[in-house]
Amino acid sequence: MKVVAPVEIRIPADHPVFAGHFPARPIVPGAMLLDRVAAAAAAVVRCTVTGVAAAKFLQPVGPGEPLQVNFDLDAGDRLRFEVRGATAVVAKGTLWIVAATPPGGA
Numbered sequence: 001m002k003v004v005a006p007v008e009i010r011i012p013a014d015h016p017v018f019a020g021h022f023p024a025r026p027i028v029p030g031a032m033l034l035d036r037v038a039a040a041a042a043a044v045v046r047c048t049v050t051g052v053a054a055a056k057f058l059q060p061v062g063p064g065e066p067l068q069v070n071f072d073l074d075a076g077d078r079l080r081f082e083v084r085g086a087t088a089v090v091a092k093g094t095l096w097i098v099a100a101t102p103p104g105g106a
Contacts, residue, residue, distance in 0.1 A: 004071040007040040009083075013063035028061040033091055037081050040069050045079060047097040053078060055093035059085060 011017075011028050018026035038049040061067065065085055072080040077098065083091040 002073040004045055004073060007044050007069045007071075009036045009040055009067050009069055010064060011036065011061070015063070018063050026063050028063070028065075030055070030057050030091070033057070033061060033083065034093075037069055037083065037091075038095065041071060041079055041081070041095060041097065045071055045073065045097070047079065047099055049079075049095050049097055051096040053094040053096050055091065057091050059088050059090040061085060061090050 011032060017029060017032060021027065021029050034052060034055060041047055041049055061083075067090065068084045070082045070084070074080055074094070077096060079095045079097045081091075081093060081095060082089055
């Protein structure tokens with residue numbers, strides 16, 4: 001496995017998704033979190049995400065909460081990720097990828 005430098009992500013508190021998910025206690029939808037993780041993977045690992053092999057959502061994420069995504073490049077076609085909030089891991093899983101080239105790689 002090759003560990004890739006962590007990436008910071010944040011869903012702005014004024015994002016329209018929070019109006020309906022959920023008005024009384026807004027949280028980031030899991031699909032949106034996965035989308036941001038996939039975008040970070042594409043930028044940092046230089047890959048194309050083709051699917052989600054597995055994902056676990058462990059803690060709710062609130063509007064504007066700063067998150068750190070850590071990636072481990074697995075056996076060629078898989079990329080493991082872990083999303084950390086301020087105090088705990090909030091999500092983790094594995095993405096299916098193609099054409100991974102970590103920074104500094106050939």
